[in-house]
Amino acid sequence: MKKNYYLICVLLLAAFCTTNVATAQNYFGDFPVKADPKTVGNKLSRRLMETKHQLYFDKGIHYAEVCTWYGALRFAELTNNKELIKLLRNRFELLFHLEKELLPPPIHVDQNMFGCLPLRFYNITKDQRYLDLGLPYADTQWQLPANANEEERKWDKKGYSWQTRLWIDDMYMITIVQSEAYKATGDPKYINRAAKEMVLYLDELQHPNGLFYHAPDVPYYWGRGDGWMAVGMTELLFNLPKNDPNRDRIMKGYLLMMNNLKKYVNKDGLWNQLIDQPDFWTETSGSAMFTYAMILGVQNGWLDKEEFAPIARRAWLGLCNYIDDKNDLTEVCIGTGKKNSKQYYMDRPRIAGDYHGQAPMIWCAYALLNNK
Template sequence: MKKNYRFICVLFVTVFLATNSVASQDYFDNFPVNADPKSVGDKLSKRFLESKHQLYFDKGIHYAEVCTWYGALRFAELTDDQALIKQLRNRFELLFHIEKDLLPPPIHVDQNMFGCLPLRLYGITGDKRYLDLGLPYADTQWILPANAREEERKWHEKGYSWQTRLWIDDMYMITIVQSEAYTITGNAEYMNRAAKEMVLYLDELQHANGLFYHAPDVPFYWGRGDGWMAVGMTELLFNLPESDPNRERILKGYLLMMNNLKKYINRDGLWNQLIDDPESWTETSGSAMFTYAMIAGVKNGWLDEGEFAPVARRAWLSLCNYINDDNDLTEVCIGTGKKNSKQYYLDRPRIAGDFHGQAPVLWCAYALLDK
């Protein structure tokens, strides 16, 4: 009897360990139908193609549309969906002639990030028109305009982008176009610029709890704002060489943020509009950005799989429950400037299908599929 009991115990432990081992490898596989990343990516990409342009104060295509377009393109690349790539190119082709007036002028951090899109298209197609269009958006982030303000001149003199303003949103808008310029040209100057800029923002804005105020004079941990920091650091870590002197500092900031974000997960497995306020509502765009950063961190070995993969999986499953029948992500905070008022952030309207939310869900989809 004792031998049988011992055998059963050993068998149970063996099965448990084997099951646990398989589970650790399957966090990013075997999703239910509504959360299959290939299906979600397909649906949101098609949703994007049927949408109208979103403009930035009538001065060119809005950065949120660019982020969504870029996400659909990365998804199409990863899945080798040539038909989707062609459709996304056809949408862009109009910007060379009929819709040329919709090209954003390179006069603001939000508008310069447009350059990441033609640079990515150049990497896919080799069509030099994309390079000629995209590269100036990266270059002009560091070329001081003649009518620059005093503050912009001061940042430029210190070697930073004249578009520096210490809003956390900037750390995706600058890093993504500089990273793409580096990827295409191999010119390390682009990465050096972006990395130095990120270290400035980390040193100036990150708190001991790993989070960031929207700006130095706005003491609130706004979800999507912090999301921009998370994905900006992620994109830099993808591209920075191991030997880069700024890599260690950026990885330190990234890890501090990721480790602390786990403390603020809400009952949905996501994060709130104000991250540290348990009474505020679940906000999906920032949550999707954190999810993307965690998926990428696990897959690239920056984060411990056993610790973070279950968090990322749960968040992805929950996000997919917020996608409605029109393939629009719901509970997305509308575009938001900074304001020193907690109530301002709590009262921001929530909408469905906003590009601010569609984009990071697409990023998550291709990150999950990336081997």
């Protein structure tokens, strides 16, 4: 009887250990219901359909809504959700006629990035109208306007976009529309100039600790600002040809940032409003961007799986705890201009459902579903 008892114990222990090992290796699967990527992605994508357009100073649809819309479209593609694609497309169709005045003018980096959305629709539908609408947003980033100022002319002469500002959020806004133009046309000029632009920003702005100040005259590592750099590098590396001469430099910047971000994970498994300040509050939009960057890094072999996958998994689980009953992500810092004041960043209002937070949560959802 004793032998049978010990044998049963050994077998149960072995089964327990095997289950734990299997679960530990499947970092991007076996999520609890509230953190299931397909469920979360679907709920947040449909939440977009319940909300009104957000405008950019009354000059067209705001880039944060574009990011959310773009994410929902990619999520619908990956899950082959034809109903959701139709809903997203119906929302867009109005921009060809009844809501045409909401199309952003291609006069600023934040407005030009709108082009990534029709270009993505073109890749799905092959409807020429989407290409004709989207491509000029990519082209005009490198077409100097007649009324350009001295600074804009300087960058144009050097082969960079006249919209170059050396603001860290540019490295998502510029690179995403150029990447989609490359995928839509196959013309390497789009992806090549995006890569060249990224190298400029890395050389000028990245610090030895891998992070980026919100602005050169504002010495604070603001979460969402750094988040734009993280996802910008990630998307560009994902789309950049292996033989691109700038790929190694961008990868170096990406790895430097990821290896330093892991040092600043807080008690929630996320990152603070000011990344390196332990007394600050958890900010979810930047955290979701870092999570997305790490998920893709692990999936594509850029980051060590055993080192970074547990960080990314814990972050995703932590983020899902911040989704409320309306399917809005909470604790999102409102839009923030630069200011050389630590207290300013501490006191920034936190809101729920802001597109700055909804977008990267949807990105994370489809990234997890694309697990290799």
